Amino acid sequence: MRLTEIDKLLRNVFSLTRPKNSKLFRTREDFSKYEGNTLSKELEDMSWDRLLLAEQQVKMEKLFSKDKLFPFLKPYGFVYYLPAFLIYMLKNHDGEFMQFCMFNMTPGDTELSQNRVGEIYMLLTGEQISAVKVSLEAILEKWCDFGEGENMAKIALNGYWKYV
Secondary structure, X not given: OOHHHHHHHHXXXXXXXXXXXXXXXXXXXXXXXXHHHHHHXXXXXXXXXXXXXXXXXXXXXXXXXXXXXXXXXXHHHHXXXXXXXXXXXXXXXXXXXXXXXXXXXXXXXXXXXXXXXXXXXXXXXXXXXXXXXXXXXXXXXXXXXXXXXXXXXXXXXXXXXXXX
């Protein structure tokens, strides 16, 4: 499936309606310099598809680093921005981003890790799960040799998403 087809599929099954920040980000009212607060403000009122616009590329690349985004997204926030993450990974060879995105989609050995992925999965509809699987397969096909000898999309597909 080509990028344009995957983009259309994701737009059809994921809502563009942006929920309140409190559902998307981990923030702290008692600590104003908390990075989750900063992220929440930077992405305030920004739908997932706006992140993909050309004028947002610099902001997106800055925000999509492992220590800037993933630790502060609640499971609902990860699901909301997931279409943008998938499209970004299809367009960009960014091993660090892919590693941390796939980490959030692949249950590890710990109960915490398995619960995190389970929470994300429970928020997805059947159509969304199918769209994620198609996207992961396309990422795997496009970037067949990714990271430290193993393709993170392959790990996600073989470890969890093939069963859903």
